[in-house]
Amino acid sequence: QKEVEQNSGPLSVPEGAIASLNCTYSDRGSQSFFWYRQYSGKSPELIMFIYSNGDKEDGRFTAQLNKASQYVSLLIRDSQPSDSATYLCAVTYNFNKFYFGSGTKLNVKP
Amino acid sequence: EAQVTQNPRYLITVTGKKLTVTCSQNMNHEYMSWYRQDPGLGLRQIYYSMNVEVTDKGDVPEGYKVSRKEKRNFPLILESPSPNQTSLYFCASSSLQGTSGQQYFGPGTRLTVT
Numbered sequence: 001q002k003e004v005e006q007n008s009g010p011l012s013v014p015e016g017a018i019a020s021l022n023c024t025y026s027d028r029g030s031q032s033f034f035w036y037r038q039y040s041g042k043s044p045e046l047i048m049f050i051y052s053n054g055d056k057e058d059g060r061f062t063a064q065l066n067k068a069s070q071y072v073s074l075l076i077r078d079s080q081p082s083d084s085a086t087y088l089c090a091v092t093y094n095f096n097k098f099y100f101g102s103g104t105k106l107n108v109k110p
Numbered sequence: 111e112a113q114v115t116q117n118p119r120y121l122i123t124v125t126g127k128k129l130t131v132t133c134s135q136n137m138n139h140e141y142m143s144w145y146r147q148d149p150g151l152g153l154r155q156i157y158y159s160m161n162v163e164v165t166d167k168g169d170v171p172e173g174y175k176v177s178r179k180e181k182r183n184f185p186l187i188l189e190s191p192s193p194n195q196t197s198l199y200f201c202a203s204s205s206l207q208g209t210s211g212q213q214y215f216g217p218g219t220r221l222t223v224t
Contacts, residue, residue, distance in 0.1 A: 008150070032211050043200055043215035044153070088152065095204075095211045096160065097168060098143070102152035 002027045006089050006101035014109050019076040021104050023089030026070070033065055033072045034090040037083075038103065044088055048074070079108045112137045114216035116201050122222045123191055131186045131219050133201030141204040142184040143168070143213065144176065146197040153200065159184055160206070191223040 003026040013019045021035075032051040036044035050056045050063040050072065062075040072091075076083055086103040114135045123129055135142065143158040145168075155168030159178040173195055175187040184203075188195060198220050202213040 004152075034211065043218055044213075045215070046212045049210055049212065090153075092211060095141070095206070096158060096166065098155055098211075098213070099169070100145075100153035102150055 002030075002091075002093075002097075002099045004089055004091055004099045004101040006087075006104045008102060009105040010107050011104055012107045012109060013079050015079060015081060017079050017108075019079045019083065019106055019108070021074040021076070021087050021089075021106065023072045023074075023101055024070055025072070025089075025091045025099070027091070027093060027099075028067075028070065029093050030067075030070075030091040031094065032092050033063070034092075034098075035061075035063060035072075035074045036088040036090060036100075038086045038088055040085075047087075076106075079106075081108050081110050084108045112214070114201055114203050114214050116199075116216040116219050118219060119217060120220050122224065124224055125192055126190050129188050129191060129221075131188075131199060131201075131221070133184045133186065133216060134182050135184075135201075135203040135214070136182065137203060137205070137214065138181065139203035139214075140181070140206040141213075142178065143202045143204075144174070144184070144186045145200045145202065146170065146195075147200060147218075148197050156186070156199075191221075193223050195221065196223045197221060 089101040144156040157176040201216040
């Protein structure tokens with residue numbers, strides 16, 4: 001059973017702080033990794049994907065991948081109240097099957 | 111507007127009454143997939159399709175059927191729904207060109223089986 005683990009939270013950070021979201025996965029053959037944001041009552045939307053070890057930055061978001069440790073994280077700099085949502089980590093081995101974590105709820109307090 | 115549509119958005123039904131949830135995308139995507147989302151369990155993949163007439167099981171296919179007769183449509187069929195299929199269902203599509211693997215999700219269908 002391939003597993004993707006996330007801390008369910010809630011993770012509370014003050015506005016302007018850095019939010020750090022973490023995800024571990026069990027399948028060493030996983031090739032690509034995704035972070036989706038899901039607002040309450042809405043569908044998931046992609047924030048970032050990463051497939052190489054290291055960091056990938058896109059605006060206020062940085063994804064970090066460490067395949068040796070089977071660990072992927074998402075950093076959100078200068079957190080805003082509009083970032084309050086549930087963040088889903090997803091992994092795939094072959095772009096056929098996708099495995100999602102249960103999500104981390106982030107609260108950004110003004 | 112590029113989008114994935116699902117119908118119905120909300121459905122309450124009774125055990126054993128066959129139902130179909132439709133999914134359609136207008137982005138000419140090869141890949142389509144169905145997920146269910148339950149509290150504490152995240153999104154779990156039910157079935158996926160790599161192209162027309164090509165479908166395969168995800169992690170939780172029991173009790174569900176799918177078909178892909180046209181590229182844009184990927185209906186989810188529950189032949190004999192049971193209460194444990196009460197859930198929030200999402201359809202998603204993705205292009206197989208490139209390497210991003212980004213999936214575009216529909217708005218969701220909330221199903222209640224009594």
